[in-house]
Amino acid sequence: xxxxxQNSPSLSVQEGRISILNxxxxxxMFDYFLWYKKYPAEGPTFLISISSIKDKNEDGRFTVFLxxxxxHLSLHIVPSQPGDSxxxxxxxxxxxxxxxxxFGTGTQLKVEL
Amino acid sequence: xxxxxxxxxxxxxxxxxxxxxRCSSQxxxxxxxxxxxxxxxxxxxxxxxxxxxxxGRGNFPPRFSGLQFPNYSSELNVNAxxxxxxxxYLCASSSMGYYEQYFGPGTRLTVT
Numbered sequence: 001x002x003x004x005x006q007n008s009p010s011l012s013v014q015e016g017r018i019s020i021l022n023x024x025x026x027x028x029m030f031d032y033f034l035w036y037k038k039y040p041a042e043g044p045t046f047l048i049s050i051s052s053i054k055d056k057n058e059d060g061r062f063t064v065f066l067x068x069x070x071x072h073l074s075l076h077i078v079p080s081q082p083g084d085s086x087x088x089x090x091x092x093x094x095x096x097x098x099x100x101x102x103f104g105t106g107t108q109l110k111v112e113l
Numbered sequence: 114x115x116x117x118x119x120x121x122x123x124x125x126x127x128x129x130x131x132x133x134x135r136c137s138s139q140x141x142x143x144x145x146x147x148x149x150x151x152x153x154x155x156x157x158x159x160x161x162x163x164x165x166x167x168x169g170r171g172n173f174p175p176r177f178s179g180l181q182f183p184n185y186s187s188e189l190n191v192n193a194x195x196x197x198x199x200x201x202y203l204c205a206s207s208s209m210g211y212y213e214q215y216f217g218p219g220t221r222l223t224v225t
Binding site for chain 1 (some may be wrong): 117119144145148153154155156157158161169171203205207209211212213214215216217218219
């Protein structure tokens with residue numbers, strides 16, 4: 001079963017505007033969440049994480065919001081830049097579950113000039 | 114600081130053969146996890162090694178096995194290769210107890 005879902009396979013945004021990538025999860029036991037960015041022919045690069053005890057975490061242009069009641073998180077990128085064009089993966093983990101991460105299927109973000 | 118490295122970059126094998134993939138973890142990290150990423154999918158957890166022992170396993174058959182060495186580097190071995198094993202194999206290193214995992218560039222395995 002797909003415990004972490006990214007329902008939008010692709011997203012296109014204009015340079016300078018906000019990109020919002022969404023992720024839903026079904027396992028209420030997950031207690032930390034991460035976003036990774038992946039370019040072709042490279043491994044995923046860690047972007048930002050959030051613990052379930054928080055509802056927001058910010059790092060520069062990247063902000064992650066967590067809504068536990070809705071089992072939903074989102075990544076906001078402001079302002080979007082052409083170099084942000086990549087596949088973005090949402091991942092979830094369990095404290096006490098080792099460092100195993102459960103990933104979504106990814107969203108391809110294209111930032112257009 | 115050296116990042117996670119993997120070898121080889123690409124590999125082509127025939128069904129039924131065996132393969133070994135290698136990973137060197139980032140300096141300071143003691144935990145290595147392996148993931149399989151099929152085309153169009155997210156990475157799927159295979160297993161994790163900590164202190165040279167398996168510390169968790171995903172839904173993969175026993176023909177997927179691994180090792181971790183005293184220097185924290187790791188190997189992934191796959192026996193009796195099947196066509197469906199064709200995928201990108203990713204290694205990630207981390208420190209036990211910390212959320213973030215840092216990935217290598219991956220090994221692209223093609224089984225024909």
